[in-house]
Amino acid sequence: MSDILIVDDERDIRELVSDILEDEGFSTRLAGNSEDCMAAINAEPPGLLILDIWLKDSRMDGIDILKAVKRDNPDVPVVIISGHGNIEIAVAAIKQGAYDFIEKPFNIDQLMVVIRRAMETSRLRRENAQLKRREVSSTEMIGQSAAFRAMLNQLDKVTKSNGRVMLRGPAGSGKEIAARYIHANSNRSNAPFVTVNCAGVEPERMEEVLFGRETADRGVEPGLLEQAHGGIIFFDEVADMPLGTQSKILRVLVDQQFQRVGGADKVRVDLRVISSTNRDLEEEIRAERFRQELYHRLNVVPISVPSLEDRREDIPVLAAHFIESCHQSQGLPLREISEEAVALMQTMPWPGNVRQLKNLVERVLILGDSTGPIEARELPSNEEKIEEGRVVLSGALATLPLREAREAFEREYLLTQINRFGGNISRTASFVGMERSALHRKLKSLGVVTSGKSGARLAFADDEVEAAE
Numbered sequence: 001m002s003d004i005l006i007v008d009d010e011r012d013i014r015e016l017v018s019d020i021l022e023d024e025g026f027s028t029r030l031a032g033n034s035e036d037c038m039a040a041i042n043a044e045p046p047g048l049l050i051l052d053i054w055l056k057d058s059r060m061d062g063i064d065i066l067k068a069v070k071r072d073n074p075d076v077p078v079v080i081i082s083g084h085g086n087i088e089i090a091v092a093a094i095k096q097g098a099y100d101f102i103e104k105p106f107n108i109d110q111l112m113v114v115i116r117r118a119m120e121t122s123r124l125r126r127e128n129a130q131l132k133r134r135e136v137s138s139t140e141m142i143g144q145s146a147a148f149r150a151m152l153n154q155l156d157k158v159t160k161s162n163g164r165v166m167l168r169g170p171a172g173s174g175k176e177i178a179a180r181y182i183h184a185n186s187n188r189s190n191a192p193f194v195t196v197n198c199a200g201v202e203p204e205r206m207e208e209v210l211f212g213r214e215t216a217d218r219g220v221e222p223g224l225l226e227q228a229h230g231g232i233i234f235f236d237e238v239a240d241m242p243l244g245t246q247s248k249i250l251r252v253l254v255d256q257q258f259q260r261v262g263g264a265d266k267v268r269v270d271l272r273v274i275s276s277t278n279r280d281l282e283e284e285i286r287a288e289r290f291r292q293e294l295y296h297r298l299n300v301v302p303i304s305v306p307s308l309e310d311r312r313e314d315i316p317v318l319a320a321h322f323i324e325s326c327h328q329s330q331g332l333p334l335r336e337i338s339e340e341a342v343a344l345m346q347t348m349p350w351p352g353n354v355r356q357l358k359n360l361v362e363r364v365l366i367l368g369d370s371t372g373p374i375e376a377r378e379l380p381s382n383e384e385k386i387e388e389g390r391v392v393l394s395g396a397l398a399t400l401p402l403r404e405a406r407e408a409f410e411r412e413y414l415l416t417q418i419n420r421f422g423g424n425i426s427r428t429a430s431f432v433g434m435e436r437s438a439l440h441r442k443l444k445s446l447g448v449v450t451s452g453k454s455g456a457r458l459a460f461a462d463d464e465v466e467a468a469e
């Protein structure tokens with residue numbers, strides 16, 4: 001257990017408190033002024049700080065020390081000692097984040113009750129934080145496709161740097177989990193990871209949420225930037241940040257400091273910034289909805305998170321992973337997946353990406369009444385697309401002459417299958433029921449050029465479609 005730092009300018013008092021605490025089995029350190037106090041904290045943050053509000057011959061008073069501790073070591077609980085009749089100041093200290101206060105003169109029992117409670121609360125907080133961390137670190141990223149491995153490789157390169165990363169990819173593709181992966185593997189892994197849900201906060205509240213606020217009656221309420229101090233702040237869906245807030249964030253990135261709403265003090269924070277977007281930010285800049293300068297500051301290392309349709313090969317392992325986690329967390333049955341069900345999952349559209357797959361797996365496990373393998377009939381039947389083997393035409397296909405429509409269909413169908421088999425032409429040929437050489441010819445006639453050892457990249461007319469490596 002870490003020790004208790006006792007700060008009081010009256011020597012008798014600090015020694016008396018120290019004796020009592022040592023008798024109770026705590027170890028203590030003592031400081032008589034603010035300089036010694038800050039030096040002791042910087043040397044090693046204590047498990048608890050007992051702090052006199054009035055410190056003679058000190059550069060900082062108790063409230064200043066409290067502010068510094070709450071900024072740099074927010075986990076250290078602080079118990080204030082206040083002189084008799086200084087209740088207002090003690091209450092102000094609580095608003096600044098002190099755990100509790102005791103009034104001089106105090107008796108041993110009072111002191112011990114407050115200290116035991118403060119220690120217990122802080123222990124619970126630490127345990128909670130550890131549990132949360134464990135939960136986060138168990139959200140491991142699953143995948144083995146070339147597209148996934150390429151992304152992971154890029155993530156691994158940026159974990160140890162402080163570079164600002166912009167994660168781009170469609171909704172539900174795994175941008176937040178990628179940001180958490182960077183955090184968990186960075187040297188900030190023991191510091192907070194704080195998400196700013198830029199789409200979810202009302203624009204008029206955004207600044208308070210980010211910068212915090214200071215009011216006469218409620219004191220300091222730290223915002224998300226302060227809460228993330230030392231760690232990573234993740235701007236989720238950064239394109240949804242109001243323009244006014246964008247300028248202020250830009251200032252924070254330039255100056256490395258900011259003011260709370262209603263406050264006068266400058267607050268300094270040490271942060272690494274990761275952002276995500278599923279929109280085309282260049283387009284947002286052209287439409288004057290996103291500030292170009294902020295874009296350049298946030299987009300230092302752009303990393304693309306592939307859609308699930310671009311890594312269909314990963315669907316079976318992801319589905320198995322979600323079955324396992326639903327089993328662990330909710331006791332749902334640990335079921336396998338039939339071959340037909342895997343084939344259907346690997347060919348159906350996934351506009352909601354990995355999140356949609358995760359939800360689908362959970363739904364099937366909840367609704368299913370068997371413990372055998374998941375069957376294709378348990379999956380959504382795509383009724384709007386196929387009715388009893390009948391393909392319902394999309395608007396685009398229906399406007400084409402038969403020959404072009406057939407080619408468009410064949411191209412789409414074969415690309416999906418090739419992607420599903422990770423670019424492996426032999427396995428694709430065997431599934432679609434063609435000879436390998438006939439499939440090659442077919443692809444060529446459709447303008448799909450395979451290259452690389454395993455048909456890795458598919459040059460598709462002028463466009464490039466990346467299937468797998």
Ligand SMILES: Nc1ncnc2c1ncn2[C@@H]1O[C@H](COP(=O)(O)OP(=O)(O)OP(=O)(O)O)[C@@H](O)[C@H]1O
Nearest residue numbers: 140141142143170171172173174175176177354355
């Ligand atoms: N590679 C992966 N392995 C395991 N789980 C994943 C993976 N990718 C995504 N997930 C899970 O899918 C869900 C959606 O992922 P996440 O929230 O990271 O997506 P997102 O791109 O940030 O979504 P949005 O843009 O909608 O905020 C989460 O539950 C996440 O844990």
